[in-house]
Amino acid sequence: MIRIVGDTLSCIAPPEAAKLNLPLLPQLIIFGETTYRDDFEISSPEFLEKLKAATVLPKTAAPPPQLYFPIFEKAKQNGDTLIILCPSASLSGTYRSAMVAAQDFPETDIRILDTNLIAAGLGSVIRAATLRRDQGASAEEILSFAEKMAASETIFILVDTLEYLHKGGRIGGAQALFGSLLQIKPILTMEKGVIQPVESQRTKKTALARIKELVMDSKPDPKTCHLCVQHGGAEQDAVELATWFADQLKLSHIPICDLPPAVLVHAGPKALGVSFFRSEVG
Numbered sequence: 266m267i268r269i270v271g272d273t274l275s276c277i278a279p280p281e282a283a284k285l286n287l288p289l290l291p292q293l294i295i296f297g298e299t300t301y302r303d304d305f306e307i308s309s310p311e312f313l314e315k316l317k318a319a320t321v322l323p324k325t326a327a328p329p330p331q332l333y334f335p336i337f338e339k340a341k342q343n344g345d346t347l348i349i350l351c352p353s354a355s356l357s358g359t360y361r362s363a364m365v366a367a368q369d370f371p372e373t374d375i376r377i378l379d380t381n382l383i384a385a386g387l388g389s390v391i392r393a394a395t396l397r398r399d400q401g402a403s404a405e406e407i408l409s410f411a412e413k414m415a416a417s418e419t420i421f422i423l424v425d426t427l428e429y430l431h432k433g434g435r436i437g438g439a440q441a442l443f444g445s446l447l448q449i450k451p452i453l454t455m456e457k458g459v460i461q462p463v464e465s466q467r468t469k470k471t472a473l474a475r476i477k478e479l480v481m482d483s484k485p486d487p488k489t490c491h492l493c494v495q496h497g498g499a500e501q502d503a504v505e506l507a508t509w510f511a512d513q514l515k516l517s518h519i520p521i522c523d524l525p526p527a528v529l530v531h532a533g534p535k536a537l538g539v540s541f542f543r544s545e546v547g
Contacts, residue, residue: 266345267398267407270336272328272359273303274352275388276495276522285395288336290359292527293326300326303526312526313498313534325527327358333366337373346374346404350391350411353458354379357527376408380415381458385493385522386540390415393491419483420540421463421476422453424532452476473502476539477509485541487514492541497524499535506539 271277272290282289291302296315301307307315316323340347354360360379367375380387394411402410449465450472463479466472485492492510496503500521507519524536 266343267404268340268345268347269391269395269398270347270349271391272352273525274357274359274383274527275391276385276525277388277391279304287391287395290328290332292328292525294526295324295326307526309497309523309526309529312529316534323530325530327362330362330366333363337366337370337375341370341373347376348394348404348407349375349377350394351377351379352383352387353381355458356383376404378408378411380411382415382418384524384528384538384540385495386418386420389491389493389542414542417543418540420455420538421479423472423476423537424451424453425535426533473506480539480541481513485514487516490541492539493520493522495522495524495538497529497532497534497536499537502537
């Protein structure tokens with residue numbers, strides 16, 4: 266049997282993971298001396314409330330290798346093949362933890378992919394990969410598909426401030442915008458797993474309008490683009506974006522995802538994102 270493994274940085278919640286037969290690893294959120302798993306111990310709204318009250322920026326940690334051991338042990342006993350679809354290794358230590366854990370199971374077929382993605386786009390790849398698994402695709406076919414689909418993602422991210430990315434060390438190429446431009450509304454993207462600047466706007470209103478233009482200029486195919494809106498405490502803006510894109514693309518529904526706590530530590534409150542995939546990937 267082929268089993269696909271994900272983690273909470275995919276925006277997939279535990280109830281959905283259970284339906285997908287998807288083992289889901291948590292990220293760890295650290296407030297002072299207290300550590301929370303973000304699968305069952307702290308939700309995104311709860312995290313944002315704690316963040317508002319925190320005097321020191323919380324920290325994050327990838328799932329330690331030991332959390333993979335029960336999954337790997339079960340695969341070893343059953344003779345399963347594991348495909349682990351990890352978030353960007355440039356932004357998370359999850360890929361490294363999985364690689365370290367796999368060293369203790371040399372006879373188990375464990376395949377680990379750094380997707381270079383994070384958040385809802387990663388979730389879309391995982392869902393598509395599980396569908397192909399259920400349709401009888403081989404491990405090689407699933408991995409090849411997941412790699413190609415991941416490489417075709419486009420994401421536009423609007424953060425309320427670059428302060429959280431800067432303090433958390435995840436600012437990447439957007440460092441060029443930091444400093445005197447703290448009051449702007451930066452639009453960011455990801456290239457090969459690293460955050461990069463797109464442009465900046467003076468107000469949230471103009472930034473949201475520009476994101477709409479950027480997405481539609483890419484001409485996403487409604488049938489295959491897997492467009493998703495994601496947010497952290499900006500539900501009204503997320504609903505407005507999803508409604509607008511649904512109308513433009515003639516879709517009955519566009520998913521809206523809560524950004525997980527481990528993303529919000531770095532993106533900050535009121536972060537918004539729109540992710541989609543190029544039309545040539547099914």
